[in-house]
Amino acid sequence: xxxxxxxxDDEQSIVTLLKYNLEQAGYSVVTGMDGxxxxxxxADERPDLMILDLxxxxxxxxxxxxxxxxxxxxxxxxxxxxxDDEFDKVLGLELGADDYMTKPFSPREVVARVKxxxxxxxxxxxxxxxxxxxxxxxxxxxxxxxPDFYEAYFMENLLELTPKEFELLLYLAKNKxxxxxxxxxxxxxxxxxxxxxxRIVDVHISHLREKIEQNTKKPSYIKTIRGLGYKxxxxxxx
Numbered sequence: 630x631x632x633x634x635x636x637x638d639d640e641q642s643i644v645t646l647l648k649y650n651l652e653q654a655g656y657s658v659v660t661g662m663d664g665x666x667x668x669x670x671x672a673d674e675r676p677d678l679m680i681l682d683l684x685x686x687x688x689x690x691x692x693x694x695x696x697x698x699x700x701x702x703x704x705x706x707x708x709x710x711x712x713d714d715e716f717d718k719v720l721g722l723e724l725g726a727d728d729y730m731t732k733p734f735s736p737r738e739v740v741a742r743v744k745x746x747x748x749x750x751x752x753x754x755x756x757x758x759x760x761x762x763x764x765x766x767x768x769x770x771x772x773x774x775x776p777d778f779y780e781a782y783f784m785e786n787l788l789e790l791t792p793k794e795f796e797l798l799l800y801l802a803k804n805k806x807x808x809x810x811x812x813x814x815x816x817x818x819x820x821x822x823x824x825x826x827x828r829i830v831d832v833h834i835s836h837l838r839e840k841i842e843q844n845t846k847k848p849s850y851i852k853t854i855r856g857l858g859y860k861x862x863x864x865x866x867x
Contacts, residue, residue, distance in 0.1 A: 631655060631656055631657045632655075632656050632657070632677040632678070632747060633656070633657045633658075633659060633674065633675075633676040633677050633678075634651050634656045634657070634658050634659070634676055634677065634678050634679070634680060634743060635658075635659045635660070635661065635667070635670055635671060635674060635676035635678070635679045635680070635704070636648060636651070636658060636659070636660045636661070636679075636680045637660070637661040637662070637663075637664070637666070637667035637670070637679065637680070637681050637682060637685065637690075637693070638662070638680070638681075638682040638685070638709065639662050639663060639682065639684075639685055639686055640682075641662075643682075643709075643732075644660050644662070646736055647680060647736065647739060648660060649736075650736035650737070650739065650740055651739075651740060651743065654740045654743075654744075656743070659674050659676060662686070663685050663686040663687040663688070664685040664686065664687045664688025664689060664690070664692060664693045665687045665688055666687075667679070667681060667685070667688075667693050668688070668693055668696055668697060668700075671697055671702055671704055672700065672702060675704075676704055677704070677705075677747060678704065678705045678706075678707065678743055678746060678747055679704050679705070679706045679707070680706075680707045680709060680739070680743070681693060681694070681706050681707070681708055681709065681726070682708075682709045682710075683708055683709060683710040683711075684710075684711065690708055690709075690726075691724055694706060694708075694724040694725040694726055695724050695725070697725065698724065698725040698791070703725075703791075703792060705727045705728075705746045705747070705792070706725060706726045706727055706728075707726070707727065707728045707729065707730065707739075707742055707743065707746060708726040708728070708729040708730075709729070709730055709731075709732060709734070710729060710730070710731050710732065711731065711732045725791060727746050727792065727793070728742055728745075728746055730742060765777050767799075767802045767803070769802055769805060769850065769861065769862075769863055770849070770850065770863055770864045771783055771784045771841075771864075772798075772802070772841055772850065773785075774798065774799055774802055776799055779792075779795060781795060781798055781799075783840060783841045788840050788841070789840075790837075790840070791836075793818060793819075793833060794833055794836055794837055794840075796818045797814065797818050797830075797833050797834070797837065798837055798841075798861075800814065800817050800818055801851065801859070801860070801861035802861055804860075804861070805860075805861055805862060805863070806860060806861075806862055807860060808854045808857050808858055808859070808860045809858050809859055809860060810857055810858040811827035811830045811831070811858050811859075812827070813858065814830045814858065814859070815827065815829065815830060818830075818833075830859075834851060834859055837851060838850075838851055849864035849865070850862065850864055
């Protein structure tokens with residue numbers, strides 16, 4: 630079954646260009662022209678990925694991201710921005726965008742980004758089945774991660790994590806005890822160069838700590854290694 634891509638942009642020429650190139654690459658495409666329509670289509674059509682323009686009528690792309698995540702619609706989002714748009718990429722990624730591109734762009738590059746994002750997000754199964762006890766789980770102290778079901782728990786409580794927070798936690802856990810630089814984390818979790826903007830990592834680490842640390846000022850799990858990066862370790866007994 631073809632993957633479905635939702636394109637939301639108020640420039641008809643861009644919609645037509647993206648629709649044609651995505652269909653040529655084997656995707657089925659649904660289109661919308663404003664932010665409110667984008668939210669409705671994301672809820673009704675349940676696309677596998679959304680290409681979303683930042684500057685839209687009715688609701689801008691940032692607000693669309695925010696509302697979709699509040700509604701627990703975790704469709705991967707590729708944000709489109711014009712070069713002169715005021716766009717804080719850290720804020721955009723925090724609100725739920727998975728990636729972004731600036732206009733003008735090459736349709737071939739858009740298709741390549743779509744493929745890359747879908748590859749990264751295919752670990753989340755569409756059908757949830759009964760989970761075998763302990764199979765494939767990672768346990769570190771009171772943190773439990775079930776990669777196949779894209780779930781993480783702290784003290785047996787299911788954590789509400791964004792896709793990127795989950796991927797970051799999983800990568801840290803798979804490398805338990807190893808010091809990972811911010812650049813390593815950027816490369817592993819975001820998959821391409823953000824021009825050294827390591828604030829993205831720091832913001833996500835901060836959010837993870839709020840969810841798994843009893844005291845964020847003195848973290849037991851995610852330790853900062855000054856001048857290097859971070860590592861996840863078993864909490865030491867008090």
